Amino acid sequence: MTEIESALDPILAKYHRDPTALLQILRDAQDLSGWISPEIRAAAASALAIAPTRIDSLTRFYAHLYDAPRGKYRILFSDNITDRMAGSVALMELMLKKLKLERGKLSADGLVSIDFTSCTGMCDQGPALLVNNLPATRLTARRIDEICGLIRAGAPLDQWPAEFFQVEDHIRRADLLLGAPKKRGEAIRAALALGAQGFLDELEKSNLRGRGGAGFPTALKWRSCRDAPGEKRFVVCNADEGEPGTFKDRVLLQSFAATLFEGMALAALVTGAQKGFLYLRGEYSFLRAPLEATLAEMRRENLLGATIGGAKNFDFDIDIHMGAGAYVCGEETALIESLEGKPGRPRIRPPFPVTHGYLGFPTLVNNVETFCNAAAIATIGAAAYASRGTKQSTGTKILSVSGDCQRPGLYEYPFGVTIAQVLEDCGAPDVGAVQVGGAAGNCLIPEEFGRRIAFEDQPTAGAFMVFANRRDPIEAARNFAHFFAHESCGFCTPCRVGTSLVAGMIDKIAAGHGAQYEFLDLKRLHDILRASSHCGLGQAAMLALGDMMQKFKPAFERRLITRDFEPDFDLDAALARARELAGRDDAAAHLGEDI
Numbered sequence: 001m002t003e004i005e006s007a008l009d010p011i012l013a014k015y016h017r018d019p020t021a022l023l024q025i026l027r028d029a030q031d032l033s034g035w036i037s038p039e040i041r042a043a044a045a046s047a048l049a050i051a052p053t054r055i056d057s058l059t060r061f062y063a064h065l066y067d068a069p070r071g072k073y074r075i076l077f078s079d080n081i082t083d084r085m086a087g088s089v090a091l092m093e094l095m096l097k098k099l100k101l102e103r104g105k106l107s108a109d110g111l112v113s114i115d116f117t118s119c120t121g122m123c124d125q126g127p128a129l130l131v132n133n134l135p136a137t138r139l140t141a142r143r144i145d146e147i148c149g150l151i152r153a154g155a156p157l158d159q160w161p162a163e164f165f166q167v168e169d170h171i172r173r174a175d176l177l178l179g180a181p182k183k184r185g186e187a188i189r190a191a192l193a194l195g196a197q198g199f200l201d202e203l204e205k206s207n208l209r210g211r212g213g214a215g216f217p218t219a220l221k222w223r224s225c226r227d228a229p230g231e232k233r234f235v236v237c238n239a240d241e242g243e244p245g246t247f248k249d250r251v252l253l254q255s256f257a258a259t260l261f262e263g264m265a266l267a268a269l270v271t272g273a274q275k276g277f278l279y280l281r282g283e284y285s286f287l288r289a290p291l292e293a294t295l296a297e298m299r300r301e302n303l304l305g306a307t308i309g310g311a312k313n314f315d316f317d318i319d320i321h322m323g324a325g326a327y328v329c330g331e332e333t334a335l336i337e338s339l340e341g342k343p344g345r346p347r348i349r350p351p352f353p354v355t356h357g358y359l360g361f362p363t364l365v366n367n368v369e370t371f372c373n374a375a376a377i378a379t380i381g382a383a384a385y386a387s388r389g390t391k392q393s394t395g396t397k398i399l400s401v402s403g404d405c406q407r408p409g410l411y412e413y414p415f416g417v418t419i420a421q422v423l424e425d426c427g428a429p430d431v432g433a434v435q436v437g438g439a440a441g442n443c444l445i446p447e448e449f450g451r452r453i454a455f456e457d458q459p460t461a462g463a464f465m466v467f468a469n470r471r472d473p474i475e476a477a478r479n480f481a482h483f484f485a486h487e488s489c490g491f492c493t494p495c496r497v498g499t500s501l502v503a504g505m506i507d508k509i510a511a512g513h514g515a516q517y518e519f520l521d522l523k524r525l526h527d528i529l530r531a532s533s534h535c536g537l538g539q540a541a542m543l544a545l546g547d548m549m550q551k552f553k554p555a556f557e558r559r560l561i562t563r564d565f566e567p568d569f570d571l572d573a574a575l576a577r578a579r580e581l582a583g584r585d586d587a588a589a590h591l592g593e594d595i
């Protein structure tokens with residue numbers, strides 16, 4: 001055995017040499033040397049009897065897998081708009097300057113690399129960065145200085161001050177879910193007393209709708225999965241939480257994990273699933289160990305494992321599966337592909353996961369908050385639950401509030417709360433716009449602050465980003481456009497090409513070179529993306545931008561030039577090398593103004 005084969009062996013054994021676990025194997029293997037080296041690639045492919053190109057398909061797809069060396073310290077600044085508003089760009093520049101580095105390039109001594117990544121889910125305590133996947137929050141120029149000192153000294157991360165890595169919950173308003181921690185096992189005991197069918201009926205009466213964004217009726221999903229043919233079923237918790245501006249699942253995972261796992265166990269009780277997965281976004285790796293500890297405690301307390309709560313035939317356990325930096329994996333079919341060890345490309349639907357999900361078996365996918373709600377319904381009953389909120393949107397909604405406000409953090413309200421109320425509570429007096437639902441959501445202006453957070457009015461998975469009047473809407477539009485261009489999985493042309501074109505056009509407008517041509521073309525692209533994209537990412541990629549172009553038309557028009565069009569490409573400059581070779585630089589060797 002070579003040295004790398006021996007190092008890889010325990011990792012392969014941990015995952016039973018199962019190619020379905022390829023993403024997990026590569027994540028762990030990468031820790032051996034900081035990247036998937038040719039030796040790791042060859043040894044893993046041979047041990048799993050798969051083509052090495054299967055490994056390449058993952059290293060190219062997932063942003064947190066590397067096929068080239070990265071630094072001993074891999075620094076990734078969060079590129080969310082609220083982090084930018086809090087000064088992340090200047091802080092990154094400061095760090096690059098202090099360490100004499102260029103963005104995206106490995107230092108000559110192999111010590112450090114610095115780049116941007118999409119939102120890290122720390123918008124309430126930004127600016128933030130990830131260092132080797134660990135979040136460092138509340139960055140300031142002084143902290144950057146200290147971090148640079150630690151990097152230069154080669155200090156291991158466990159010797160860095162603990163406060164650098166402190167992640168606060170920031171619960172500002174609590175209701176059903178974020179109030180006092182629930183008594184462990186209460187929800188399972190209550191559901192067992194009702195029986196599987198009895199609890200499903202209760203869930204139906206509660207009118208719970210999914211909190212991942214689409215608001216699909218939860219009881220209907222659970223029933224469909226239970227009734228689908230197949231000898232096995234799976235329960236999956238979607239903890240990918242990649243939507244810029246959303247961080248409520250982070251807090252539920254950090255401080256209410258037992259409630260979440262109980263909610264998953266209830267889904268197993270109803271559907272008959274024996275196996276569950278928590279799909280945890282790579283940026284939340286720091287939560288893995290405490291989550292594993294909670295799972296172990298729950299196994300000891302007979303709340304997971306065999307004959308849960310003493311009930312015959314109620315066997316269910318949960319594995320944690322790590323994501324690796326791909327927003328599209330939040331889409332449930334992409335998530336299932338990723339669970340199967342493949343690049344997370346959305347599947348064609350139908351068939352839906354409830355009939356054809358993980359490895360082709362009926363699979364239930366719900367958001368973290370949805371499972372926590374299911375546990376709350378078991379505990380307090382459908383009637384008490386449905387007495388909160390509105391008729392069509394029962395219960396509460398947790399909002400992740402960030403941006404220009406005095407008290408960013410989590411706010412849990414009964415559905416039906418107005419935007420104005422949330423703004424008052426978080427301390428935001430001078431607001432020009434609120435982005436509800438993240439980059440894929442809607443931009444609301446003051447005339448709309450009487451609107452309500454509810455499925456029948458303004459639905460949201462939870463992001464609530466506040467923009468003061470002084471902010472430039474085009475900067476937010478640029479940030480969102482680049483986010484989608486970066487996160488498009490490239491599977492379908494409208495999204496792959498469309499999102500890049502949009503990002504280019506917004507850059508051009510922001511730089512003062514855009515004309516009416518671009519403005520109209522953006523509107524055309526909006527229609528194409530919405531109508532022809534294969535999945536929700538492409539379909540929603542221009543929602544916010546469309547809102548902004550309509551609601552902040554003067555801000556856009558001020559930036560447009562009066563000519564019909566200005567080319568992006570400078571043909572004359574591109575011919576410089578030809579002139580050099582020809583040895584002439586006279587006027588005739590240049591293109592005229594009219595070209």
Ligand SMILES: Cc1cc2nc3c(=O)[nH]c(=O)nc-3n(C[C@H](O)[C@H](O)[C@H](O)COP(=O)(O)O)c2cc1C
Nearest residue numbers: 210211212238240241242330331332366367370536
């Ligand atoms: C691009 C994209 C990203 C998504 N990201 C998430 C996510 O991070 N978390 C989530 O629960 N749902 C996400 N969804 C929605 C899921 O596809 C799915 O509808 C949801 O997990 C179902 O759970 P629910 O019924 O409890 O809402 C995303 C959808 C799309 C199109």
Ligand code: SF4
Nearest residue numbers: 489491492495535538
């Ligand atoms: S819409 Fe975008 S993210 Fe979705 S499948 Fe097509 S390319 Fe991939």
